[in-house]
Amino acid sequence: MPPASYDRVASSLHWLIGVGLLAQIAFGFLLDDIAPRGTPARSGVINLHKSMGIVLGLLVVLRLVWRLRHAPPGWPRTMPPWQQRAARLGHRVLYACMLVMPLSGYLASNVGKRGVVLFGWPLAPWGPELPALYSALQALHAATAWLFCALVAGHVAAALKHALIDRDGIFGRITPWAAGAAGSSHD
DSSP states (O other): OOOSSOBHHHHHHHHHHHHHHHHHHHHHHTHHHHSOTTSTTHHHHHHHHHHHHHHHHHHHHHHHHHHHHSOOOOOOTTSOHHHHHHHHHHHHHHHHHHHHHHHHHHHHHHHSSSOEEETTEEEOOSSSOOHHHHHHHHHHHHHHHHHHHHHHHHHHHHHHIIIIIIOOSTGGGTSTTTOBSSOOOOO
């Protein structure tokens, strides 16, 4: 029988990654305002963005492994099958974005001019500078960020609908104060 709610690990990772990724995306979109191109602060700010992206990417991998090893709570009986399918699809695309965003940023950095500096520690690049591949990966990185933002808006809207209109307990299953002792995870 599926657990009634997500466990504390799943709940904590859900909120930590969610807030972290939204902050990271805002940081990425504001990079030019925070540290304009050609200013001394630029490389430090970019390297902080890269470092945080790597940390968030690793947290997403941890979250995905946790999710695959712990059964999610079941859907409420009142939830229509089409909503269940939409939720499953939405979650899968959210996970895809959470993997593609940091991976595309990391790979772009490896084929770009500056490489990756992880919290002040330069990492060896994987190969030579490849400007065309760098541009393609940067475009993928940005497009995925925009898609992720749209999906998060839908995710939040659906959560609020379940909390305020349906009142079916869906939202409460992932909140830290409701996280149960039963090992589960499905976000």
